Amino acid sequence: MLRLIISGFNGKMGVEAVKMVIECSDFELVGGYAPHGKATDLAVPVFTDLATIPDHFADVWLDLSVPSAVFANAQAALQKGMRPLIGTTGLTSAQITELQALAQAQHLGGLIVPNFSVAAVLMIQLAQQAAQYLPDVEIIEMHNIKKVDAPSGTAKYTANKIKPDGIVPIHSVRLPGLVAHQEILFGGTGEMLTIRHDSFNRESFMPGVKLALQKISTLDQLVIGLENIL
Structure with missing residues (x-):
């Protein structure tokens, strides 16, 4: 116990x-x-x-x-x-x-x-793989308006995992109705890859x-x- x-x-x-x-x-x-x-x-x-x-x-x-x-x-x-x-x-x-x-x-x-989201951990692992082939990347993190810190800890952790020795731009959104959401956008020639995670409740x-x-x-x-x- x-x-x-x-x-x-x-x-x-x-x-x-x-x-x-x-x-x-x-x-x-x-x-x-x-x-x-x-x-x-x-x-x-x-x-x-x-x-x-x-x-x-x-x-x-x-x-x-x-x-x-x-x-x-x-x-x-x-x-x-x-x-x-x-x-x-x-x-x-x-x-x-x-x-x-x-x-x-x-x-x-x-x-x-x-x-603590298992799906968010998988999102970061997928982003690490994608960054090997698409180095141009930015992060958009979206949380409830009452969240006191920006950027979020998840966004900063994601950025460090993608480019430990580089800088990944992070954009923070704080609006009512949101819980915890993050998009990782990879840009390539004539294409874009988006990896997104959404938590709809704290459960x-x-x-x-x-x-x-x-x-x-x-x-x-x-x-x-x-x-x-x-």
């Missing part, structure tokens, strides 16, 4: 994750963390201050919070002996390097996931969250990308 604490349990992704964890017999929800959470929000302890969370309180810290908080959250999780599963975007390269060093020092593996991310939780104990370092456990 994998014991979990969910950071950002009261957000849109967090609400779906709580449902999935409660319904899965492999997992046990032992706590939630949110700075403005209430004790009555969950049937398990709710923490509003990182300092009050006991060491080794859970096996895994599932972070679905906000970009401004994710680094401090992940640091605390590792320092308290919990494997981080980070679905929140916004970490810088320097912060990721620091977290990876901390994970190594703590002898803990973990996973940073730019996108679409839960199979990936479940898979990551089931496999995270096999990791001996902090790695980036759901493809590492597929």
Whole structure:
């Protein structure tokens, strides 16, 4: 039984994750963390201050919070002996390097996931293949107007996977009614290839969250990308 604490349990992704964890017999929800959470929000302890969370309180810290908080959250999780599963975007390269060093020092593996959608991972893998033959490429990412960061973490991760040493233009769209959508456009002589992924609701991310939780104990370092456990 994998014991979990969910950071950002009261957000849109967090609400779906709580449902999935409660319904899965492999997992046990032992706590939630949110700075403005209430004790009555969950049937398990709710923490509003990182300092009050006991060491080794859970096996895994599932972070679905906000970009401004994710680094401090992940640091605390590792320092308290919990494997981080980070679905929140916004970490810088320097912060990721620091977290990876901390994970190594703590002898803990973990996973940073730019996108929990299995189909989105396949989209990126297909784009990597296409880029070998069609080097002219741009990305359009479209999200709900309430998404706080732009470009999205998925778009930046996609660009890095397509051209690790180059620059891929990214165009961000924020409109009501959208959830999470991305197009990768490849231009060739007299033709164009478009690879597109659409998430129509946040439930679409839960199979990936479940898979990551089931496999995270096999990791001996902090790695980036759901493809590492597929």
